[in-house]
Amino acid sequence: MAIAYQGHILFTKQPDRFEIHENGVVIVDEGKILEVLEALPENREGLEIFNMGDRLIVPGxxxxxxxxxxxxxxxxxxxxxxxxxxxxxxxxxxxxxxxxxxxxxxxxxxxxxxxxxxxxxxxxxxxxxxxxxxxxxxxxxxxxxxxxxxxxxxxxxxxxxxxxxxxxxxxxxxxxxxxxxxxxxxxxxxxxxxxxxxxxxxxxxxxxxxxxxxxxxxxxxxxxxxxxxxxxxxxxxxxxxxxxxxxxxxxxxxxxxxxxxxxxxxxxxxxxxxxxxxxxxxxxxxxxxxxxxxxxxxxxxxxxxxxxxxxxxxxxxxxxxxxxxxxxxxxxxxxxxxxxxxxxxxxxxxxxxxxxxxxxxxGKVGSFEPGYEFDALVIDDHRLGVTEGRTLEERLQRFLYIGDDRDIVTRFVSGDEILEPSM
Ligand SMILES: [Zn+2]
CATH class of the missing domain: 3.20.20.140 (Metal-dependent hydrolases)
Known part of the structure; x- marks a missing residue:
């Protein structure tokens, strides 16, 4: 069954700019990206949906x-x-x-x-x-x-x-x-x-x-x-x-x-x-x-x-x-x-x-283009300052400079959610 992750999606297909989908959807099947959409598709049959809310979804x-x-x-x-x-x-x-x-x-x-x-x-x-x-x-x-x-x-x-x-x-x-x-x-x-x-x-x-x-x-x-x-x-x-x-x-x-x-x-x-x-x-x-x-x-x-x-x-x-x-x-x-x-x-x-x-x-890792492995982080940056009036790129920039592991809420490798390794 394909899975849809809803949230603010950012990745870099090319070095010179971010691909940004505010309240977008990334569709994953068998651990790989099928596509990134602006909104949930009309036909949601066979689609499991996870809504990440006002959080950033970026490549791992x-x-x-x-x-x-x-x-x-x-x-x-x-x-x-x-x-x-x-x-x-x-x-x-x-x-x-x-x-x-x-x-x-x-x-x-x-x-x-x-x-x-x-x-x-x-x-x-x-x-x-x-x-x-x-x-x-x-x-x-x-x-x-x-x-x-x-x-x-x-x-x-x-x-x-x-x-x-x-x-x-x-x-x-x-x-x-x-x-x-x-x-x-x-x-x-x-x-x-x-x-x-x-x-x-x-x-x-x-x-x-x-x-x-x-x-x-x-x-x-x-x-x-x-x-x-x-x-x-x-x-x-x-x-x-x-x-x-x-x-x-x-x-x-x-x-x-x-x-x-x-x-x-x-x-x-x-x-x-x-x-x-x-x-x-x-x-x-x-x-x-x-x-x-x-x-x-x-x-x-x-x-x-x-x-x-x-x-x-x-x-x-x-x-x-x-x-x-x-x-x-x-x-x-x-x-x-x-x-x-x-x-x-x-x-x-x-x-x-x-x-x-x-x-x-x-291989095909580090981006959200079709065919790439779904290696991803879900980031909740609300601890870092107000989000109102900030662009998604600014919010990611702020996380990169002053955020840390406390702001990363979920991690995926090839579509699998990876939990904290046991000691
Ligand atoms: Zn070395």
Missing amino acids: FVDLHFHAPQFPNLGLGLDKELLPWLEDYTFPEEAKYSDMEYAESVFTRVAREIWRQGTTRVVLFSSVHKESTELLMSIFDRAGLGAYVGKVNMDRNCPDFLVENTEASIEATRAWLESTKDKYPRVKPLITPRFVPTCTSELMRALGDLAEAYDVPVQTHISENQAEVEWVKELHPESADYTSVYEDHGLLGDRTVLAHCVFNTEAEIAKMAALGVFAAHCPNANYNLASGIMPVRQFLNAGVKVGLGTDVGAGHKVSIASVMSTAIQASKIAWLNSDRTLAPLTTSEAFYLGTKGGGAYF
Whole structure:
């Protein structure tokens, strides 16, 4: 039976403007959008109707970059830069995930917080540990959320307590893909070399082969920090640039998501556009670690697919709404300080990046166009101020800047209402 949800419907088919249907109706069948109407149809036979009243119905948020094991570090050590922060905070925490009991307690809280903040799809880094990565996948499956989850690979330039033997890393990854590739409907594995400095050529090449053999996507980091970019040049003088290192090892394609992209050259940006690579913009993390500001406008102008990432724990907020507002702020500072030809992001553009832009990584996700998955949030914004005299776009804008999980009343993934994950 088809379902009709009545309310104020907002989504971004295109970045430059909101599609707005005041007191509109979204018709959903088998978890997918059939159409959005201005009012209920005359013939309502076979239609179940839910009236959300004076509330906003928007696509669920999509987070393209999140480190589940770093969740306990939220808000810690953010007065450091990337490389010391990794040494002092990230690696010691990630070592703890050989302990399954610890992993279960953290990952359950991660799923709950992601649910709470209105993220309906997320691309997750796990740790190097195969068993806790499988546990993370099962917890997200149980929660009903959509996710790609990656077992991290690293076989150089990291502490003894985390470094993998190259052969063992490849074999563990193969076994993990074998056991999880078709296990869950909404939670899938993806290949996850941490980043070039921690992965040998041999490992990266083998991971590229596994991605192809098992037909799974790839996630990693790129050009987050200037010291890191210099380091990659020293490690791989044979490749033209950082992006080419991934390409040369078979890791770059239209299902690769690269987090950060702060310092890429024009040639790299053109290559990402040509190959259909996704860029995950993580401004909260880039501010915290004093990395820099990704020139998002340049990527959009070049035709690169861009989404948003919280980058927990370098990012201190689990909410993609918070990343949307920081993305706008970051683009304004970049415009002010470095390039007046790169116009700052508008609200509809930031919203697009955090819904349809990142959603494309999951297929038809992040919009309310026909055929899209019904991933949605129902928002009651009355706590945030008077609604009389405010346009629906202003009401959504206000929620993105000053709202939080208290204002999200219902969450859907592929048409299913998702309740709070049990602890
Ligand atoms: Zn990251």
